[in-house]
Amino acid sequence: MEIINCIICNKDKFVDHISFQKSNSDDIFNLVKCECDFIYLNPRPDSKEISKYYNNKYVPHLIESKSFFYSLYKFVQKFTFKWKLKIIEKNSRKINSVLDIGGGSGAFCEFLKNKGKNAFNYDPYFSESDTLSISDLNEKYDVITLWHSLEHMHNVNQVFETINKHLDKNGMLYIAIPNFLAYERKYMKYNWPAYDIPRHLYHFTPDSIKRLLEKQNFEVVKYYTMIQDTFFNVLVSKDNNFLKKIYILLKSLTVIFLKKEKSSSILYVCKRI
């Protein structure tokens, strides 16, 4: 385990915020709140220790499975990929080349390739795919994407070094992450799937991701609600009360419709400052 300073303000001024006891183990994890309000896992498993928490049941890393949940995941993924491509086409000047960072087995890149795009998967954390290594990266990319991967990465500065080095000067950066202000979180308490302890190392809000991006010389130009994640978070949670789930889902959808900052996850469209 390692203790870290805040990745946004660099300080070590934090207080305990929420404690989690992992089921079927003695592991206890703490989310802390920094003086600057940023919430993160501290201490956390270091980059070697974390691998044991990505076991062979971790759905985003599965290449094939016969489970119902995996089939549902793949079904929803198909629609989500189309939606993502539409947003990229709408907000980018050109998309001749796309680099996806943290794309696991590379499913999004495969989708883009089937659409005739030049797409590359770079995932230093996923050893079983034929992902690029850092030395294979082309000089510049028109678009760089991180789909629910930033919150898993130990060395955020290094990730942004890669982005700064390899994003074309007019290129666009797309970051999708869970939102700690998600409306459904307060109803679901410890069952909120986006806690994903200890794989999710950071819990961003619209304010904290903007501060991190500014520090890395990026700004948010637009952001989108990822409504599919509200369905996922509410319906897939461990709570067995189905009526309660439907109530939370309807209420969350209404609130998010009125206020995007309450979305379960947000896709941020970013450019260099």
Ligand SMILES: [Zn+2]
């Ligand atoms: Zn801080």
